[in-house]
Amino acid sequence: MRYQEGLERVLSASARLFAERGYHRSSVRDIARATSLTPAGLYYYFKSKEDLLSLICDHIMELVEAGLDAAMAGATTPEERLARFVRNHLETFSSHMPEMKILAHESGHLQGESRERLSAKQRQYFTRCVEILRELWGSRDGEGPDLRTASMALFGMMNWIYTWYRPGRDPEAGVLAAQVTRLFLRGFLAPQPPAPNPQPRP
Amino acid sequence: MRYQEGLERVLSASARLFAERGYHRSSVRDIARATSLTPAGLYYYFKSKEDLLSLICDHIMELVEAGLDAAMAGATTPEERLARFVRNHLETFSSHMPEMKILAHESGHLQGESRERLSAKQRQYFTRCVEILRELWGSRDGEGPDLRTASMALFGMMNWIYTWYRPGRDPEAGVLAAQVTRLFLRGFLAPQPPAPNPQPRP
Numbered sequence: 048m049r050y051q052e053g054l055e056r057v058l059s060a061s062a063r064l065f066a067e068r069g070y071h072r073s074s075v076r077d078i079a080r081a082t083s084l085t086p087a088g089l090y091y092y093f094k095s096k097e098d099l100l101s102l103i104c105d106h107i108m109e110l111v112e113a114g115l116d117a118a119m120a121g122a123t124t125p126e127e128r129l130a131r132f133v134r135n136h137l138e139t140f141s142s143h144m145p146e147m148k149i150l151a152h153e154s155g156h157l158q159g160e161s162r163e164r165l166s167a168k169q170r171q172y173f174t175r176c177v178e179i180l181r182e183l184w185g186s187r188d189g190e191g192p193d194l195r196t197a198s199m200a201l202f203g204m205m206n207w208i209y210t211w212y213r214p215g216r217d218p219e220a221g222v223l224a225a226q227v228t229r230l231f232l233r234g235f236l237a238p239q240p241p242a243p244n245p246q247p248r249p
Numbered sequence: 250m251r252y253q254e255g256l257e258r259v260l261s262a263s264a265r266l267f268a269e270r271g272y273h274r275s276s277v278r279d280i281a282r283a284t285s286l287t288p289a290g291l292y293y294y295f296k297s298k299e300d301l302l303s304l305i306c307d308h309i310m311e312l313v314e315a316g317l318d319a320a321m322a323g324a325t326t327p328e329e330r331l332a333r334f335v336r337n338h339l340e341t342f343s344s345h346m347p348e349m350k351i352l353a354h355e356s357g358h359l360q361g362e363s364r365e366r367l368s369a370k371q372r373q374y375f376t377r378c379v380e381i382l383r384e385l386w387g388s389r390d391g392e393g394p395d396l397r398t399a400s401m402a403l404f405g406m407m408n409w410i411y412t413w414y415r416p417g418r419d420p421e422a423g424v425l426a427a428q429v430t431r432l433f434l435r436g437f438l439a440p441q442p443p444a445p446n447p448q449p450r451p
Contacts, residue, residue: 098338098427151353196420196428197428199409199413200428202409207405207409217397226398233434234431235436
């Protein structure tokens with residue numbers, strides 16, 4: 048087996064293990080069992096458990112970024128770019144649910160350089176979303192929605208799937224992406240005032 | 250100090266501890282330190298660490314449900330009910346961020362009766378949201394959005410705040426709630442066809 052293939056197999060099996068047992072409760076022995084490698088064989092791929100966590104996180108971010116680059120090629124309008132952003136995100140993560148859970152639950156355990164590298168990747172990815180939204184609002188009248196809040200709301204809609212989405216039973220990623228895009232796009236582009244303000248509490 | 254006050258103080262301090270260190274990595278000694286009680290004093294409030302986790306989760310769900318009951322009184326339209334649902338959820342959880350993280354990250358460690366009790370509370374709360382959306386769509390033409398997906402999208406927008414919201418720096422809960430309500434409401438109520446379908450991938 049070539050190195051890259053072997054590495055991907057190790058990352059994927061370890062991601063499932065960490066998602067199920069938790070990072071701190073998974074031992075190197077558990078990882079060896081999950082990957083059918085000897086502890087010595089594992090160290091061919093990573094130096095430490097934290098190194099493995101870092102590789103899992105970096106790998107999934109690289110995957111979603113690469114998918115996005117491919118998806119953006121040929122998209123001519125901001126609406127299309129948003130639809131493709133959402134679709135790529137949901138397709139990538141609905142087929143990598145353990146990695147999604149690890150980004151949410153375990154990546155906070157990374158420290159130092161690994162932590163900075165992942166944060167930089169995530170910031171860059173988030174910024175691509177913000178830029179699409181900025182372009183979407185474009186030269187419409189008024190200030191438009193707050194872009195940080197709107198982007199976070201969109202990421203919330205997409206990322207929360209790791210808690211509820213059942214592949215094979217819920218709508219497939221493409222259908223889900225169309226629903227999320229429609230929900231978000233129309234809400235985002237609706238003229239700002241007048242907003243349906245919540246009533247003051249009794 | 251009355252029992253209920255003491256209990257709430259213990260739950261809140263323990264929630265902060267679990268959110269920071271993780272449930273499995275927090276010992277009873279850590280809990281004693283965080284709450285300034287002796288281990289014996291702690292057992293006045295709970296029988297075991299799992300019992301404590303269960304109390305934290307039940308308590309926050311009861312709080313958000315009670316807030317919702319109060320908020321629903323006097324709301325006359327489905328739009329108003331949605332706005333109040335979102336506002337109550339965001340007000341409750343933005344002032345209980347550790348509890349929010351614990352529901353997302355740690356409540357899966359509950360077993361048996363505690364797990365069933367929490368699931369029942371969460372299902373009931375989720376159903377109240379679904380019912381508001383069903384009523385919102387009402388007698389509009391067409392089938393309307395899938396209610397499970399739409400509700401999950403709304404919960405995603407709201408719950409994801411535990412990963413990014415900085416009280417005091419980001420918009421306060423009421424403003425955030427108005428933004429989320431507007432975003433969701435207009436997207437949800439927009440006529441279903443024609444949907445902005447994502448383009449097929451190149």
